[in-house]
Amino acid sequence: xxxxxxxxxxxxxxxxxxFRSGLxxxxxxxIVVLAEAATVEQAIVAVTAEQPDVVLLDVHLPGGxxxxxxxxxxxxxxxxxxxKFLALSVSDSAEDVxxxxxxxxxxxxxxxxxxxxISDAVRRVAGGDxxxxxxxxxxxxxxxxxxxxxxxxxxxxxxxRELEVMRLIARGYSYKEVAKxxxxxxxxxxxxxxxxxxxxxxSSRHELTRWAADRRLL
Amino acid sequence: xxxxxYRTQERMVAGVCGGLxxxxxxxxxxxxxxxxxxxxxxxxGLVFYGWLWLLVPMAGDEARERGSLLDEDGNPRLxxxxxxxxxxxxxxxxxTRQRLSLGFREVAIGGGLVxxxxxxxxxxxxxxxxxxxxxxxxxxxxxAVLAWMQLDDTRRIGLLSAAKMNTPMALLRLGGGIALVIxxxxxxxxxxxxxxxxxxxxxxxxxxxxxxxxxxxPWVLKFWREFQSERAGRIRETERAEIAxxxxxxxxxxxxxxxxxxxxxxxxxxxxxxxxRELREWIYQDAAHNAGALVERVKAVCAEAEDxxxxxxxxxxxxxxxLTDRGSALVQAVREAVFNGVRHGGTTxxxxxxxxxxxxxVFIKDRGPxxxxxxxxxxxxxxxxxxxxxxQRNGGAAEIISSADGTEVRLHLPSETPATxxxx
Numbered sequence: 001x002x003x004x005x006x007x008x009x010x011x012x013x014x015x016x017x018x019f020r021s022g023l024x025x026x027x028x029x030x031i032v033v034l035a036e037a038a039t040v041e042q043a044i045v046a047v048t049a050e051q052p053d054v055v056l057l058d059v060h061l062p063g064g065x066x067x068x069x070x071x072x073x074x075x076x077x078x079x080x081x082x083x084k085f086l087a088l089s090v091s092d093s094a095e096d097v098x099x100x101x102x103x104x105x106x107x108x109x110x111x112x113x114x115x116x117x118i119s120d121a122v123r124r125v126a127g128g129d130x131x132x133x134x135x136x137x138x139x140x141x142x143x144x145x146x147x148x149x150x151x152x153x154x155x156x157x158x159x160x161r162e163l164e165v166m167r168l169i170a171r172g173y174s175y176k177e178v179a180k181x182x183x184x185x186x187x188x189x190x191x192x193x194x195x196x197x198x199x200x201x202x203s204s205r206h207e208l209t210r211w212a213a214d215r216r217l218l
Numbered sequence: 219x220x221x222x223x224y225r226t227q228e229r230m231v232a233g234v235c236g237g238l239x240x241x242x243x244x245x246x247x248x249x250x251x252x253x254x255x256x257x258x259x260x261x262x263g264l265v266f267y268g269w270l271w272l273l274v275p276m277a278g279d280e281a282r283e284r285g286s287l288l289d290e291d292g293n294p295r296l297x298x299x300x301x302x303x304x305x306x307x308x309x310x311x312x313x314t315r316q317r318l319s320l321g322f323r324e325v326a327i328g329g330g331l332v333x334x335x336x337x338x339x340x341x342x343x344x345x346x347x348x349x350x351x352x353x354x355x356x357x358x359x360x361x362a363v364l365a366w367m368q369l370d371d372t373r374r375i376g377l378l379s380a381a382k383m384n385t386p387m388a389l390l391r392l393g394g395g396i397a398l399v400i401x402x403x404x405x406x407x408x409x410x411x412x413x414x415x416x417x418x419x420x421x422x423x424x425x426x427x428x429x430x431x432x433x434x435x436p437w438v439l440k441f442w443r444e445f446q447s448e449r450a451g452r453i454r455e456t457e458r459a460e461i462a463x464x465x466x467x468x469x470x471x472x473x474x475x476x477x478x479x480x481x482x483x484x485x486x487x488x489x490x491x492x493x494x495r496e497l498r499e500w501i502y503q504d505a506a507h508n509a510g511a512l513v514e515r516v517k518a519v520c521a522e523a524e525d526x527x528x529x530x531x532x533x534x535x536x537x538x539x540x541l542t543d544r545g546s547a548l549v550q551a552v553r554e555a556v557f558n559g560v561r562h563g564g565t566t567x568x569x570x571x572x573x574x575x576x577x578x579x580v581f582i583k584d585r586g587p588x589x590x591x592x593x594x595x596x597x598x599x600x601x602x603x604x605x606x607x608x609x610q611r612n613g614g615a616a617e618i619i620s621s622a623d624g625t626e627v628r629l630h631l632p633s634e635t636p637a638t639x640x641x642x
Contacts (some may be wrong), residue, residue: 171581
């Protein structure tokens with residue numbers, strides 16, 4: 001991982017002060033925390049004012065219309081081109097995870113992740129790539145199916161390679177290990193993961209859309 | 219003999235006799251005979267029957283009401299990969315339809331029985347039966363039966379789903395019943411009077427009824443609302459109590475234990491991790507994952523490893539399978555591999571389970587220093603026997619890839635078809 005010459009500017013959005021300070025202390029030297037926010041409203045104000053590279057966003061947040069992280073992303077939709085969102089959560093539920101991804105987050109990590117790993121994830125997201133935890137990869141495999149099925153829309157299925165990459169990530173492989181196992185470059189792994197992320201965000205697969213319709217996201 | 223009496227679903231009229239028979243532990247025919255016999259003594263059986271009909275709930279009523287409560291207030295969590303929520307609605311609507319079709323038969327049988335009973339009752343008491351009195355009386359009774367049947371039905375569907383009362387059939391029954399009762403009463407009261415007198419009294423009584431309804435309507439509405447809100451409050455209270463009880467049993471206990479063992483970081487980690495797992499299980503329990511038991515078992519052995527070594531084991535599962543004998547062997551192999559990983563890996567162990575039509579694959583990966591599979595001494599049963607041997611004996615395969623970056627155990631168990639069994 002190449003360290004960018006300029007530090008990565010981040011905003012931490014989480015309603016637990018203890019977690020925010022812990023995370024701040026855990027982040028690597030090249031990541032600068034510009035602001036912190038504890039509610040949906042504060043988060044939208046802070047992100048709009050600071051225009052950071054990356055927003056570390058808790059999925060469950062007080063305030064707003066009760067939609068937590070999704071609402072923050074929706075409120076900052078104009079900035080999505082320059083500001084990337086990385087979702088953080090303790091939640092295990094598929095709807096929590098996939099909802100923030102479909103709202104526009106570039107990745108999802110659990111809060112139990114180590115400081116080095118989260119710094120890595122922040123850099124990756126800042127660089128425009130997607131961050132998939134094993135669990136998120138598991139959700140993707142569950143939603144898209146593990147077998148290759150004939151579907152009309154390309155968005156509704158994963159390619160054989162994407163399936164392989166997702167499987168390896170679900171098995172706990174790092175991007176580097178995935179690249180090594182498949183004899184491809186890390187960049188290729190990253191582009192596969194980004195492609196999967198795009199499909200996850202845009203697919204009209206019925207598992208995803210039904211759920212999105214239930215949440216009035218469409 | 220059940221502690222509480224319910225009317226049965228298999229019934230002639232309203233399931234009262236069946237319920238009574240079940241409750242008392244006697245034959246249903248006997249109860250029916252007694253009930254019928256008692257009807258000849260001044261209609262005592264009939265009155266008793268009607269009384270039970272009104273007061274005794276239908277079997278399954280309470281469960282259904284509880285179910286509908288959850289729907290109302292419990293906001294059933296929609297999970298991405300769960301079967302459509304329509305399944306629940308189906309189970310609700312089916313009995314309704316069935317009941318509507320039962321309606322006609324009920325009316326016919328009930329009405330016939332009641333008429334016969336009244337006639338018998340009249341003859342026994344030696345009245346000089348006049349058709350002019352008898353027929354209106356019958357009409358009233360028929361109307362009452364119709365209307366009560368309606369009440370009975372709506373109660374069975376659940377008072378909360380008042381919307382279901384609006385089905386045309388139900389309205390027709392209620393309206394018809396009321397009309398019959400009114401007609402019967404009018405004919406009795408104005409039996410000897412002229413038609414003009416009848417007409418004016420009809421108008422007058424309708425006016426009185428409308429006035430009373432107008433006055434009572436706000437009260438009824440108010441009571442209905444209060445009943446609704448009180449009911450919702452009770453549900454919330456129950457849920458809150460359940461959550462509180464759970465938190466007390468688990469989280470508070472663990473926190474107390476953590477405070478006691480604050481000096482030992484390993485214990486604190488283990489306690490926190492176990493509590494986290496338990497809480498997650500409780501919060502995110504996924505109905506879709508109860509289909510098979512394999513993933514559950516794998517999670518259980520991973521939890522065991524976490525408890526023993528205080529090391530995190532992350533389980534990611536896609537799909538699920540039934541737990542067969544071979545599946546149990548697979549779980550045993552997984553257990554051995556996970557324990558090895560936790561023991562020697564020293565960091566988080568990742569477990570990935572994928573169950574599909576082709577079979578079950580399990581991958582157990584740790585980031586320990588690794589070992590050379592070939593150099594493991596023959597007397598070390600762990601890997602060779604418990605993992606590789608066990609998988610092979612059950613028609614599966616095991617592969618162990620170890621390097622300086624860590625070790626991965628790959629287990630594959632093909633699905634249980636005769637072809638694969640013989641091939642192995």
